[in-house]
Amino acid sequence: MTWTLFGLLVEAALYTVAISAVSIIIGFIIGMGVSAARLSPNRWLAIPARAFVSFFRGVPLLVLLLLIYNLLPVIGVNVPSVVAAVVGLSLCTAAYQAENLRGGFASVPRGLLEAADMAGLTPFQQLVRIRAPIAFRLTLPSLVNEAIMILKASSLVSVVGVIELTRMAQDLNTSLYKPIQLYAAAGLLYFIINRIVALAGAAAERRFTWGRA
Amino acid sequence: MRFDFALVASRLPDIFHALGVTLFMWIVGLIGAVILGFGVAVARRFGPRWLDLALGGYVELFRGTPFLIQLFLLYFGGPYAGLSLDAIPAGLVGLSVYGAAYFSEIFRAGFEAVPAGHVEAGECLGLSQAQIVRRILLPEMTMLVLPAAVNMAIILLKDTAVMSVITVNELTLTISVIGTEFYAFVEAYFLLALFYWGLVEICGWIGRQSEARLSRFRFAAA
Numbered sequence: 440m441t442w443t444l445f446g447l448l449v450e451a452a453l454y455t456v457a458i459s460a461v462s463i464i465i466g467f468i469i470g471m472g473v474s475a476a477r478l479s480p481n482r483w484l485a486i487p488a489r490a491f492v493s494f495f496r497g498v499p500l501l502v503l504l505l506l507i508y509n510l511l512p513v514i515g516v517n518v519p520s521v522v523a524a525v526v527g528l529s530l531c532t533a534a535y536q537a538e539n540l541r542g543g544f545a546s547v548p549r550g551l552l553e554a555a556d557m558a559g560l561t562p563f564q565q566l567v568r569i570r571a572p573i574a575f576r577l578t579l580p581s582l583v584n585e586a587i588m589i590l591k592a593s594s595l596v597s598v599v600g601v602i603e604l605t606r607m608a609q610d611l612n613t614s615l616y617k618p619i620q621l622y623a624a625a626g627l628l629y630f631i632i633n634r635i636v637a638l639a640g641a642a643a644e645r646r647f648t649w650g651r652a
Numbered sequence: 653m654r655f656d657f658a659l660v661a662s663r664l665p666d667i668f669h670a671l672g673v674t675l676f677m678w679i680v681g682l683i684g685a686v687i688l689g690f691g692v693a694v695a696r697r698f699g700p701r702w703l704d705l706a707l708g709g710y711v712e713l714f715r716g717t718p719f720l721i722q723l724f725l726l727y728f729g730g731p732y733a734g735l736s737l738d739a740i741p742a743g744l745v746g747l748s749v750y751g752a753a754y755f756s757e758i759f760r761a762g763f764e765a766v767p768a769g770h771v772e773a774g775e776c777l778g779l780s781q782a783q784i785v786r787r788i789l790l791p792e793m794t795m796l797v798l799p800a801a802v803n804m805a806i807i808l809l810k811d812t813a814v815m816s817v818i819t820v821n822e823l824t825l826t827i828s829v830i831g832t833e834f835y836a837f838v839e840a841y842f843l844l845a846l847f848y849w850g851l852v853e854i855c856g857w858i859g860r861q862s863e864a865r866l867s868r869f870r871f872a873a874a
Contacts, residue, residue, distance in 0.1 A: 497852035498845040499813035502824060506845055509837035587716075594718035598817060605720060612728070619729035622721055630716040 440620040444611060448621075451607035452628040458521065458603060459590045462528035466589075467582070469529060470536030477541055488537070495534035501595045503527045508599040524596035532589050539581040543574035576647050583640030587633045594629070604628060663830050670826035671847065677743055677812045677822055682805055684748030689755025696756070697763055698781055707756070714753035719811050722750055727818040743815040751808050758800045762793030795866050802859030806852055813848070823847060 476488035495503070504527040511523055547570050555565045597606035608625040612618050692711070696704045714722065726735075727742040737745065766789055774784045816825035824844060831840030 493853065494845075494849055497849035499810035499824070499848055501813045501816070502841060502844050502848060505824075505828065506838070506841035509831075509841055513838050591716075591718040594720045595814065597720070605718065605724075608721075609724070618724065619732050622725045622729055626713075626717040626721045626725065629718055629721065630713060633716045 440617070440624060444615075444621075445624060447611065448604065448607055448624055448628060451602065451604045452625075452632065455590065455593050455603040455605075455629075456632060458525060458528065458596065458601070459586070459593045462525050462532055462593070463586050463589055465525070465529040466532030466536050466585075469533035470540055473533060473537035474540040474544065477537065478544060492534045492537055495530050496538075500527065500531050500592050501598060503531060504595060504599050520600045521596075524593075524599055524601045528589060528593060528596065531592070532585055535585055535588070536582070539578045539585065540574060542581075543578035544570060546577050547573045579640070579644055579647065583636065583643075586636050586640070590633055590636065591629060666826055666830065667823070670821060670823045673740075673820070673826075674812050674822040674824075677740070677747065677815060677820060678809045681744050681747030681751060681812070682808055684744065685751025685755050685808065686801075688748055688752035690759055692752060692756035693759035693763060694785060696760065698785075711753045711756055714750055715757070719746070719750050720814050720817060722746055723814065723818050739815070739818050739820045742818060743812075743820045747808060747811065747815075750811075751804065754804050754807075755801070758797050758804060759793070761800070762797035763789055765796050766792045798863050798866060799859070802855070802863070805859075806855050809851060809855060810848065 473488045473491055476484040477492070479485055479488075498506075504524060507527045507530075508520060508523040511518060511526075551569055551573070552565060555569050560568065593603060594605040596603060597609060600606070602610070604625050608621045612621045615621070692707050696707050699707075723742065723746045726746050727737065727739065730737055730742065770788050770792065771784055774788050779787065812820075812822055813824040815822055816828065819825065827840045827844045827847075831837040834840075
């Protein structure tokens with residue numbers, strides 16, 4: 440394992456981080472919408488949202504990636520495989536994040552909302568100034584967990600041909616036959632990234648102190 | 653675009669065989685993970701400090717790296733370290749060791765949730781450590797850890813799909829091959845997604861049923 444090789448792996452690891460970060464953010468936005476739909480009194484919103492969560496949590500990510508990767512060209516969307524990968528990761532994490540956010544919104548103390556009613560805040564103001572920030576604070580630990588899950592799960596996009604960390608180690612191994620060194624180095628990089636995310640998450644939890652009801 | 657499920661359906665016997673392989677890998681791997689995870693949790697609680705530290709390192713490493721990388725190390729790296737396993741044993745060992753890291757944490761939390769007074773009462777009665785584990789900790793924590801354990805079991809079920817990459821002929825690999833044969837990828841993967849969705853929903857339902865049945869044993873009040 441030379442430094443040049445390790446440099447290639449580090450570069451690929453940054454790509455892994457980029458794919459995961461984009462997916463987490465898109466997943467968070469979709470997850471917000473899905474959790475809002477699930478909590479809605481309108482059945483035509485709540486039932487599809489439940490099906491969404493159930494389906495994307497019930498199908499292995501690998502299968503989801505293979506399905507999307509093969510489905511997109513058939514329905515006439517010709518995009519690079521990394522787009523299929525991000526779509527798959529985003530939909531998968533959206534389902535999990537929707538469940539977390541639903542728990543967060545349900546745990547906003549009722550007294551705060553009653554106080555907001557008394558103070559004459561509109562429902563929209565209540566959402567933006569009270570419910571969303573508190574739900575975000577309450578779900579921050581599970582968001583960090585989810586980010587770590589997605590960083591690890593992103594190794595599966597190697598199967599649809601995205602050259603991220605796992606695929607880079609695989610490709611290098613094909614020509615070098617050093618599986619132990621290459622996969623151990625890749626594993627170490629995943630481990631370091633996840634450690635950093637966990638530490639950053641703990642720091643963020645200490646910083647965002649609102650809503651500690 | 654046209655969907656032709658009949659093509660895929662013509663290979664139903666192969667698909668059912670592969671479903672059997674998936675269930676076999678899952679159940680054997682799950683049993684291995686639960687037993688190993690329980691052993692790790694007990695060793696960390698009652699063993700010497702160096703063992704707790706070493707096992708803590710194992711848990712962190714296996715929870716911090718992707719299952720796919722672990723499988724690659726075992727299956728492709730193993731032969732270079734004198735450990736040549738076929739795909740199926742490698743998948744079983746991989747799933748057990750990977751799952752055990754998570755199960756040990758579930759059991760550790762379960763041990764901690766059992767009120768200290770119950771364990772102290774056992775000590776006062778002169779129960780041995782093994783008796784305390786078997787008669788107090790194990791029955792009291794079973795109900796407490798059941799939801800997390802069912803959740804983990806479902807995650808492991810979905811992770812068996814990853815074994816297709818190291819050529820275990822389970823559901824995902826078999827249906828991929830059928831998809832290639834007929835050039836019907838979308839139908840094949842759609843069917844595959846439905847299979848897993850159904851399996852996961854059934855497992856979730858069984859988990860909820862057993863939680864409801866066992867709830868009368870919830871005597872370790874938090």
